[in-house]
Amino acid sequence: MNGPRRALWTLTWKAHGRRLLAWPLAWTALVLAMASATRSLYPDGASRLRYASTIGSSRIQELFNGRGYNLTSAGGIEAFEVGMFGLVLVPVGASLLAVRLMRAEEALGRWEVVSAGGYGKTAPTAAAMAAQACSTALFGAASFAGLLLFGFPAGGAAKYCLILCLFALVFAAAAALLAQTVADAKAAGTAVMAWVMFCYLVRAAIDGRRLSATWLTPMGWLAEARPWGASRLWPYAACATAAAALAAAALALCRVRDLGGAAVSPRPGRAGAAKWIRGTRYVWRLTRSSAAGWCAAALCWAAPVGAMGDEIDVWAEQNPGIAQLFGGHAPRDFMSVLAVGIIGLLALAAGLATAAELRGEEASGRLGLVCSTRCGYASVMRAWFAQSALTAAAVAASGGFAYWISIGASTGKWELSSSLGAAALLLVPIVAVLAGAFAVFSYAPKAWAAVWALACWVAVVELLADPLDLPEWGRKLSPLYLVGRVPMESPSWIATGCVGAAALALALAGVKARPRDLAAG
Incomplete structure (x- = not known):
């Protein structure tokens, strides 16, 4: 990383350091809280087998938490119990953080000053993406260390934390693309929330009815990675490819749009308010x-x-x-x-x-x-x-x-x-x-x-x-x-x-x- 890019990366951390640490901390707390509960409630093979034959076979649980795999292991139970909160909290946090990083400084006019200094139009966006990727990596490292402390196998913990990080980056990149498309930060935030809700509902419909189309949304890829057993490679590859493609598209849109503007221009409103609005x-x-x-x-x-x-x-x-x-x-x-x-x-x-x-x-x-x-x-x-x-x-x-x-x-x-x-x-x-x-x-x-x-x-x-x-x-x-x-x-x-x-x-x-x-x- 050269000097100017390092300066922008540092500036992003100084301006948004609390948010860049708060969301990963919340995600890590969720993962480790469920790890602690799993170890205390299901300490041996008999209790895990009982879990797999009761809670693990519940259609209601699959509707809310997604598919469960390797539920006779502590890691499989951990992934299943993170479930709904992981499927919602991680995408929402990553998406809102991306919108904040993309639009907050630009709305204040600071990116215009930075761009005029020879950094280029896409440099602030690239620095924001790099800062969020680093923040997500901190979440993965902290979760991995915590799972090891709770006695989970190192191989499964590494694969589980990797797929969680890639999962978060998919939604962060999608939100970055939406932030280039919609000028208003509030509208962009609403759009990313709608996107997360849509993905969750599609996933719930597929898992609740036990259909085979788990590949249809990124939320289906998370469980299909099966990190605590015979892992599948395609969910990891799909998440990495989708995150890279969406990030590249966001940078491409950032290069061609006006500062403070968006790919979709807002419709101008009327000059005066209607009487009933007063x-x-x-x-x-x-x-x-x-x-x-x-x-x-x-x-x-x-x-x-x-x-x-x-x-x-x-x-x-x-x-x-x-x-x-x-x-x-x-x-x-x-x-x-x-x-x-x-x-x-x-x-x-x-x-x-x-x-x-x-x-x-x-x-x-x-x-x-x-x-x-x-x-x-x-x-x-x-x-x-x-x-x-x-x-x-x-x-x-x-x-x-x-x-x-x-x-x-x-x-x-x-x-x-x-x-x-x-x-x-x-x-x-x-x-x-x-x-x-x-x-x-x-x-x-x-x-x-x-x-x-x-x-x-x-x-x-x-x-x-x-x-x-x-x-x-x-x-x-x-x-x-x-x-x-x-x-x-x-x-x-x-x-x-x-x-x-x-x-x-x-x-x-x-x-x-x-x-x-x-x-x-």
């Missing part, structure tokens, strides 16, 4: 597209999962003893808990994403301009909180209704409590988290990271509480866990009432706070 209704104008995207994601998730209800019933009839795996509950009820739980997580993410838009408006100075009109600070806060809650409710309703229709059509059993009722019940803790987010924004905006930390913990409890064997007190830190796992369990109305009261108190505290000094404007 006032606090501009909140709807700013957030409607993202709200529609989250609703579409919930629909696309819930419909195919619910359509598998009849297959789950047939599978349960063919395996009478499988009910013990789900604590005596019907497998379809267990699937409903997982499906509606993910709908709840989507609703929570949608509400928090809408609330986060308010921080962007403040940083840009536009919130100060709006508050200087007759709207006022309190009016804007009320409108934004209402929009966040309505967005979460729309996502929950879309997913819950789609799941109810699809599972009812596939099984002939129209049970409201398994979908719509459970989704409605989850809205209470979701609104409580949103109310807390607005209270944080009003009183301690610098503590916003705590809001996302709580959301991440809610996701961990919802999806990994049992595999990680989390203690009961840790699970109760999630508001969604407190209301009960409907329809497998009866709802806890006392806890629901307490969470609802907390939501009301936090909402009043947030929207009626005295105006503080804004960051800009």
Whole structure:
């Protein structure tokens, strides 16, 4: 690496070092947490054989986690248990990090200064790609070292960490290409999230029905590598080739587009705002597209999962003893808990994403301009909180209704409590988290990271509480866990009432706070 390129690489690390380390650290924590749980829960061959014949043969688990191979080994169980979180967290983190590295500095005009200094148009993009590749390599090295400490075989650990790194680079390169295609960073982020969701849904449909087309998306390549047994070469080659081709295409587009522009030019808007947008209704104008995207994601998730209800019933009839795996509950009820739980997580993410838009408006100075009109600070806060809650409710309703229709059509059993009722019940803790987010924004905006930390913990409890064997007190830190796992369990109305009261108190505290000094404007 020559001097100028090394300088750009160093500049990228100085500007985005925290993000370049935070995502690999989160991925490593996931891999090692599951490694620890695997070693403690399945320490010998007998327990692993029992795992392979029960959990490993579950159609529900394959739907969420992907195909499982070599499940009589600790490494195979580790890869299977990383499952859904690995299939979502790694691509999302890699994609969002790539968009941030590609667009943040360029939007501020810094890349224009760098390009004018003789570095070339593609040099900053190439430096960002190199920095992300180095960040991904750190994740692989840290995970490999951790797996060795837990006693996993070195050969399998090396192959597993390699395929994870290549898997992350595929989505990072795809996001880099999308970042060259779409000028706006927010639009690029929405596009990469849609791409990740599309890949996951296609993979879920293939694995849930045990079709042979696992090659159709990169998410199918991850499990097909089979690093803990007789490995296959083609998934490694496919990931490496796809990442290289997408990165080359991104650099080619970067070379021909204008700085600050994109391959697809945005359509100019109207010069003046419509009358109905004026006032606090501009909140709807700013957030409607993202709200529609989250609703579409919930629909696309819930419909195919619910359509598998009849297959789950047939599978349960063919395996009478499988009910013990789900604590005596019907497998379809267990699937409903997982499906509606993910709908709840989507609703929570949608509400928090809408609330986060308010921080962007403040940083840009536009919130100060709006508050200087007759709207006022309190009016804007009320409108934004209402929009966040309505967005979460729309996502929950879309997913819950789609799941109810699809599972009812596939099984002939129209049970409201398994979908719509459970989704409605989850809205209470979701609104409580949103109310807390607005209270944080009003009183301690610098503590916003705590809001996302709580959301991440809610996701961990919802999806990994049992595999990680989390203690009961840790699970109760999630508001969604407190209301009960409907329809497998009866709802806890006392806890629901307490969470609802907390939501009301936090909402009043947030929207009626005295105006503080804004960051800009």
